[in-house]
Amino acid sequence: MPIVIENMSHVYQPGSPFKADALTDISLTIEDGELLALIGHTGSGKSTLAQHLNGLLQPTSGRVLVNGQDINEKGTNRRALRQQVGLLFQYAEYQLFEETVYKDIAFGPKNQGLTGDELDRRVREAFALVHLPEDCLEKSPFELSGGQMRRVALAGVLAMKPSVLVLDEPIAGLDPRGREELMQIIDELHDKGVTIVLISHNMDDVARMATKVAVLDKGCLAMHGTPREVFSRGDELEKMGLDVPQTVQLCRQLRRGGMDVPDCLTDEELAQAIVSALKGGKADA
Numbered sequence: 001m002p003i004v005i006e007n008m009s010h011v012y013q014p015g016s017p018f019k020a021d022a023l024t025d026i027s028l029t030i031e032d033g034e035l036l037a038l039i040g041h042t043g044s045g046k047s048t049l050a051q052h053l054n055g056l057l058q059p060t061s062g063r064v065l066v067n068g069q070d071i072n073e074k075g076t077n078r079r080a081l082r083q084q085v086g087l088l089f090q091y092a093e094y095q096l097f098e099e100t101v102y103k104d105i106a107f108g109p110k111n112q113g114l115t116g117d118e119l120d121r122r123v124r125e126a127f128a129l130v131h132l133p134e135d136c137l138e139k140s141p142f143e144l145s146g147g148q149m150r151r152v153a154l155a156g157v158l159a160m161k162p163s164v165l166v167l168d169e170p171i172a173g174l175d176p177r178g179r180e181e182l183m184q185i186i187d188e189l190h191d192k193g194v195t196i197v198l199i200s201h202n203m204d205d206v207a208r209m210a211t212k213v214a215v216l217d218k219g220c221l222a223m224h225g226t227p228r229e230v231f232s233r234g235d236e237l238e239k240m241g242l243d244v245p246q247t248v249q250l251c252r253q254l255r256r257g258g259m260d261v262p263d264c265l266t267d268e269e270l271a272q273a274i275v276s277a278l279k280g281g282k283a284d285a
Contacts, residue, residue, distance in 0.1 A: 001067040001163045003030040008062030022048045024219045035196045037206040040216035041241040046199045050166050054085035086162030090169040093149035096141040108160045126159035147178025164195040207245040207265040
């Protein structure tokens with residue numbers, strides 16, 4: 001179920017003194033099974049773009065096609081669309097409201113009309129995907145840690161069985177353990193075939209996980225390619241106020257010190273490149 005964005009622009013408060021161009025002429029295709037990382041400086045338009053993918057926002061001009069269907073065309077079933085394209089907001093735990101974790105996860109599929117054993121199975125399947133202890137199901141979500149609450153919110157989205165999962169800064173504000181656990185879950189979901197759009201400021205995660213990277217700068221699509229293609233343009237990224245992965249930074253420092261190593265995206269690549277350089281040969285990353 002590919003998502004195709006065609007020449008999309010979005011203007012906040014058009015025709016007013018507070019008019020703001022949030023997105024300008026964006027064209028981008030998100031293929032089935034892709035893990036697309038959206039990166040950009042604060043205010044570059046990442047969250048605005050994400051909210052167009054399931055129709056929460058409508059473009060000022062241009063189109064968004066999901067599986068070939070213009071999602072903003074008159075008569076489009078928005079509820080069905082939001083079941084296909086699930087969106088997890090930043091600090092999604094603030095959206096929890098039910099008495100128990102079970103009821104919170106059940107809220108979406110219950111509104112789909114599921115009941116009885118079918119509803120119970122859907123809740124438990126989604127709960128299993130986020131690796132929480134079984135006894136959490138009947139607890140209040142507000143008794144859990146911040147990381148656990150966010151996983152409950154994610155389970156509520158997964159219970160709708162989306163084909164595409166849009167995650168807006170999913171690890172923001174979490175401690176290192178919470179970040180690692182949530183990123184592992186995202187990895188597992190991608191391995192199961194879920195298409196993922198990930199907004200992130202963590203370039204090490206982007207380099208490790210993404211199959212494609214889209215860079216937004218002042219509402220425009222500045223770059224789109226594989227992580228290696230994008231991070232090879234480190235000087236341009238830095239001019240936009242963005243970092244490159246730590247491994248790339250280290251490779252640059254090693255080259256300044258006289259060691260002939262290419263830019264590497266993972267620790268494993270970096271270790272191989274250093275060994276090869278010490279032996280007198282240059283490793284291909």
